[in-house]
Amino acid sequence: MRCLRAVAALLLLSAAVAGEAAAEPPPPPPAFTLPWLQELIDQVVPPPPIAPVPQEYSEPAAAPEVTPGLAALRQAVRPAPVGDPIFDAWPANLDTFGAGEVIEVRDVTATAAPLALVPIRQALLLKFRTNDAHDQPSFGTATLVIPAAAWTGPGDRPVVVNNLPIDALGRECNPGYTLAHGFSLKSTNLTDFIPPTTQLAALRGYAVLIPDHEGPWMAYAEPYVAGHIVLDAIRAVRGRLPDEFGDSRFGMTGYSGGAIATHGAVKLVESYAPELAGSIVGAALGGVPADYEILSRSLNANLASGVFMAATFGVGRERTEILTAMNNLAQWAATSPLKDTCASLFALPGVLMLPIDIAANIPDPLHSDLAREIYRVTRMPGMKSAVPLYIYNGEQEFWIPAEGARNLYREQCGLGVPAVYRSVLGEHIIAAGLGYPEAVVWLDQRLQGVPASSEC
Template sequence: MRTIAVTIVVGCSLSLGQISARAEPDQGPTALQQLIDELIPAPSSVLPPAGPAPAGVAPELATVWHAIRSAPTGDPFFDLRPADLDRYAPGDIIESRDITWPAVPMVLTSVLALFQRAVLLKFRTTDASGAPSFGTATLLVPFNPWTGSGTRPVLLNATPINALNRRCTPGYVLSHGYSVDSVNGNDFVPSPSMWAASRNYAVVIPDHEGPLMAYAEPRVAGHTMLDTVRAVRNLAPDQFGESRFALTGYSGGAIASYGAAMLAREYAPELVPRLAGAAIGGLPTDYRAFAETYDGTYVSGLLLTITLAMAREHPEIIGRMNHLAQWAAMSPIKEVCSANTATLGVFGIPYAALSNTRDPLHSAVAEKLFQRMSLKDKKSSIPIYIYNGLHDPWMHAADAEALFNQQCALGVPATEKIVAGEHILGYVNGFFGSTDWLGKRLTGIPAPHTCELAQHTRPVPPTTPNQRTRAPKPP
């Protein structure tokens, strides 16, 4: 009988869609949310304790926090957090491993880029709360010696990992080979790695979601990117100590390059002279607006995946999940790779169906998290190139233009390019412009100030959440 009742409750919660009333912060649950928690037992009442509670989490929710994390990969390089992590400085190398086989053949067959050697790095970094953490990244070194001026330039290619499973990271895939879990491959074609190899640049591919796989967390991603630069310089100071580094990323990878650009001066000021610029494409700049616009729509699968990822790094989210959401977060959903993150969107699941708060997107916890994750008040420490598809239905061109205008007003050498196409065509059509810009920065050509030259004559959608056209819910 309980199974039947739970099925009915879940079905009702999905059919109700998004609760439209705007509640006061933490106004308490709806009758439906209360019924869900009455019919579905709390995981803490069923499962044995799994470990200590992280900061900000009630002891009874510690079991849930431990259970929503990705399962160990079986490789201590990715699984083991050093007990003495505090003694390392950010960017210090904890361990390195030669993974030329299978990484080099895999890169050649997947993105047609030929390298001589691949090295997997494990280094100290910092999590979203400022506590010590560790990161991993893969360094790819070309065959030919560098004959240009100075030392060999380095491109950080932040691929769109968009996953919850540690086996889906570029570092794990390149060091262990493809598997059922990691068939996504993590990179676009044409690939920035392919372009960099053609220029005889070194490439570094960071696992920018961090050890908790905190997909879309900008501080985790930004810190990992910057500490990747530190780690590469520490690994081979004679080869890369004086190199120019450039950053690139699109969509999920853009979060990492954007985070690094915005956080560099406060987190790694010594790197700023060595950072030539960042190319940022298809970037989600406003998490609040994105969540409000697509809650309960076909994009809800992506939203809920990101929320689960965020709960690993911001465990206070767990306390705002109802029992149904907590069990779901502990299910095989927690191990999805990028190819599967959006499948739940077919149900159009609203946040309210999985929360214990009447209006979860406007609660005090949500307000705190949106503020903590927003970098909109930051000034880029390095030149930036912003590009976006004109008709991108998810990452609106108006948001890219707003970011460009804001950074221009702050005096940043910024360049903007709105190209034809939606999200995928926006990447393809913007690829050659972004790599041309990156190549000039890596050869030492100063970034142009195009702010005063920008012509804003194309039609773009409005930028504020209440002016957006809400995406239709599936029938």
């Protein structure tokens, strides 16, 4: 019912926005110029009922200072439990574990093997200590898939870190949940299987590590959370199976939402996991959402606005300053059943083509000081990748313009990183298919020990 109320309010507001646009002949300026609408929303839409946090609840010491009301909202927007402790349970003694130290292991071979589509020896679901966006203790999960065939190449078996585009707000949407519980029409993402990175890697003899890189709060699009989890997943594999993977080469790949995690990971190696710099031999990332200021122009007030709003809420789960800027309508949406959905559902409100501005309680939110700070932090400017990069993007991209990927390439070249950039024909989906083969070949060469060349 709460979800239906929010959607109904969005429909009414869509008509109001359309009426305002029709009444003014000149084209609208880029800045949001309907402050009266924001005021009307909070007058018409009451705040959602949000339970206060328990008295014993406290925020991490390094997190931004929050009021009791904001703490309650933060709790309310977080994803609901899925009934599996490995994804839900928060270890009481988490701060006693080192980064990447394994907390729990579950053998999920029985459910993962049919989904792998190629012979595998074992699939292990790992739960490990990591850090959140504020460097406070958190936990992550990842699945290690080991092929059935013995590794006959030199050294330890290489590992492909397959950063999938999870793009979700609910825990059931994690690839680790699917591999542990089986395929679901409701929550399994098609991109878990297409392109067939896991299958191709396993046939090549490589192990595959699949991180659930949005973390326990499903902080969709937050690069620090994702980067920490990816790096700590590698630490967990090396620490848990040192005889088999202690000296392995690790190579990362990720497209779109998976590129967010890959981008975060390669830039955090030097400061967060410097001991991995010699083990991670390269990263291939495509359809790269490297600059959210660019995306605020390309994804807002069009068919992609549902995804843009969901990503904003996802980042807000870690960066509570975003929550303070949400009006009553946004709070209804962020605490409704939408908070536990996958992209196939939360993308649907995009048909209304509403600007995210109507969900804010501040004027011109996408050009505000708050927005500029979020753009800066998530861009991770000046941070040098510790590994060679292969970057590709569709030249005709309209959702995730190539400008962001090209800027990332230029930045990393300027910092001395060996890098390659490929402009690929097509928009997001076509470019994903056309750019994939060369990216996989590039990554395979790194895993085979061929040094990376640079085109900077």
